[in-house]
Amino acid sequence: MEKYDVIIIGGGPAGVTCAISAHNFYPDKSIALIRKEKISLIPCGIPYTMHSLDSVDDDTLPNKLIEQAGADLIIDEVIDKEGKILELKSGKKIAYDKLVLAVGAAPIKPPIPGIEKKGIFFVKKDRDYLVDMKAYSRNSENIVIIGGGYIGAEMADEFLKAGKKVALVEMMKGIFPTTMDQEFGTQAQQILEDAGATVLTGRRVESILGNEIVSGTRLDNGDEIPADMVIVSVGAKPVLSMASKFGLAVHPNHGIWVNDYLRTFDKDIFAIGDCAAKYDFFSGEFSNIMLASTAMAEGRLVGSNLFEIKVMRKFLGVLGSFSTKIGRTAFGASGLSEQNAKEMNMDYTLGQATTIDRHPGKLPGASKLHMKLVFARYSHTLLGAQMYGGDSVGELVNMFSVMILNKMTDMDIYNLQIGTHPMLSPSPLVYPVINASVDAIKKWYEYKPKKEDK
């Protein structure tokens, strides 16, 4: 019987990163990666396979990375486990010393009557499914998207660019409902509407119309929207069947229970990525944020700590660093929004700044850049940042992640030494990262504690 020192189940970003990390830290150990899919995809690129990329196959996560990690790629399905031996669908059995579960999440299927009709699609990480979905969209004129998170908005953006009539329906008050404050969602909504979309917020899809094939959707207010195709993008749930079968503790909504080192109840089995429970960076509570970047941070950590604690550092919890681009405007968020801070009952100060991201602003490529920072009022620590602007948002959001992880205060940011350049960044005089912090400091000086505080 074959035996590997490390077996990783799942070929998404978490699994692949874990293989690379394991190989870097333990070059002498044998590694296998088992996955069901013949072709693995780059998850965040999926919306762009619908129009911006010629083909779904342009979004492939290359097997080369697995080879470079010195790992054997096994295309098969794990169906059971006895002791430290895995049983595969092909009938093969393989033994492991350390096992890593990176089996991901599956799209949530809301209980809407008619959701089984032809023409209803989910955002699945499945190459053949997406090829069908793309082909179906080519013959569709009216597309309804259910769910106004980042992926729903990106899908809407893509189908607008492809010349489709698009309606986006979001149950909550605004789009990006869980990741950004409402003014940012409003901004994104405006961009989609300007491009021709119908955006309906605070509305639920009550049923899907049509016989065998979808012909439209009916909303909770009775309105009907015609549709040749419906895309459902209302989040994902961790895949738990395998972990349950293996006798590991799982939380039905939040995933496989793991400790700070991403170990499950079985000390030789780790869980990483979307299938593993996540804890919030600030509160330690369960978090529902599923991000490739978090999954990979987990994969790197587990890879290095499989056989000994090489990286003496527990996983700090999910910070949540996002970015996206809707039309020509980039949106980004890291850490807590104002709304998150309110829900967590935190005493906070806001700092805001708006500027142009080139200087002088007449230079080519200039865009408006707006930033909103949330600081803890008493400790002055940065809790979160949200912004929209030009493409520089993509890395600005990571600069904020670094700041939050380092528990930087408004004063630390105030004293920052930054580099700016006319063709690349805002004037140093109005550099919004610093100016938004100055705004927060000014408010702190103006702040009078409430009477009951004295």
Next chain:
Amino acid sequence: MEKYDVIIIGGGPAGVTCAISAHNFYPDKSIALIRKEKISLIPCGIPYTMHSLDSVDDDTLPNKLIEQAGADLIIDEVIDKEGKILELKSGKKIAYDKLVLAVGAAPIKPPIPGIEKKGIFFVKKDRDYLVDMKAYSRNSENIVIIGGGYIGAEMADEFLKAGKKVALVEMMKGIFPTTMDQEFGTQAQQILEDAGATVLTGRRVESILGNEIVSGTRLDNGDEIPADMVIVSVGAKPVLSMASKFGLAVHPNHGIWVNDYLRTFDKDIFAIGDCAAKYDFFSGEFSNIMLASTAMAEGRLVGSNLFEIKVMRKFLGVLGSFSTKIGRTAFGASGLSEQNAKEMNMDYTLGQATTIDRHPGKLPGASKLHMKLVFARYSHTLLGAQMYGGDSVGELVNMFSVMILNKMTDMDIYNLQIGTHPMLSPSPLVYPVINASVDAIKKWYEYKPKKEDK
């Protein structure tokens, strides 16, 4: 006699930022800003007034900022001081409580025979001079630029875009000689050459040819380059005449002596920006780096600490965060280059990564992105980062500044949670900030100390 609580001399980024900061922290204090120039310019925008901007006046630093800081703008020249009373060229006398010198630096005029001829220009922060220079360039065909630092290279780039024949002469082995390792200079040189420039490195201009008007330059190897116009960009020296007159200690090459709070020998006089001595962030030695961003960090700190220590934080020394764009490629550096580390006799490890800054790389706007990190071998602390790539370099460089200021190690970066997006950033699987750190960690594992270390 008029009296102000705070008088700032100099209207560049340091002075203006200091006024804003003083007003934010001491809203009740009266502030005046005295400067000679009717119009103040954005320094880093100056090269772009030659072609990319229609007019030099598009690069104005708006007086509005001074008004918003509640400061009186006085266009005049300070000629002397008696006690705490300044004497102005207009004959007026003004008293101060706290004085801030932000009088900047002036271009170095190298002792090249013929440097006084007509057609020789320096990169001065002077609106009228630059208007003349731009007009002169319009009638020039052959332009020689002396000095291959960032500003010289930016000038070359601008005049190439304006259709001129450009030759760039640099005395040192490569361009960007003090700020970046040679491979980065070579990259920039290639871009300029591909655009038609002649770049001569390791060559000195020995004399300037022509009668009254420049006709060319002669190099140390005897070669002659025809020139209708010569631009000299070989650095700047702090303006010290005023400080010397005021009896303050000055270092002839490095500027007005200041302590960690930017105070001069006189406790009521501060000095900030290019005129003030700078100390290196790593070594504490004098530094010759002059940057608007450093000047402004100093201005902010002094503004907050004029009357009491509100910001209990000494200026940490000059980190040096730069960015520029040559052709369509952005270059950036923060902290130490490998060359700097060698000169400082530091034991270091390198980490490198090259990738594409969109994912998948077929998406529009993708550029190659290369990164080189320098870590202290024993402490694992990040010492510096250099990179070239697309426009995202502009903010990536600031992310590295934040990391260096926080003394982050390769392991801290390895555990970073970042956000990426197909349209904005590299794939999380190859995110070069993390992958270059992984490269350094791998080298650390392979490292065998030399025999004499044992």
